[in-house]
Amino acid sequence: MIPAGNTRHFAVSRELLASALQRAAILTTDKFKGVRMVLGAGSLKINSTNSDQEDAQEELEIDYAGDGLDIGFNVTYLLDVLANLKNEQVSFALGDALGSALITMPDSESSSTS
Secondary structure (H helix, E strand, O other): OOOOOOOEEEEEEHHHHHHHHHHHHOOOOOOOOEEEEEEEOOEEEEEEEOOOOOEEEEEEEOOOOOOOEEEEEEHHHHHHHHHHOOOOEEEEEEOOOOOOEEEEOOOOOOEEEO
16 A cells, blocks of 8 residues: 655655765674665665664765654665665655655656555
């Protein structure tokens, strides 16, 4: 089912996001591939930590002025989605921290949920 009612929308360079996620993924563990994406006015921060208390932080500038959100994702799933979308930009539609994300190519009917 495609998520509906997601009120937080932004677009980001697919290549820049994939690079930031790959760098953050270095500090994830084999058992836990989680990253936190923190959406705020004008920025998307990507954080990951591991059991050795090491952490990685990446920040991307985005065109976003809505409410903030802190949401977790499996970095492997996100990287798989980005590898299969070939547009320069990808669009995200997010609801809340427990909801699904809708990831699409701008001006396209093709989509993926995570």
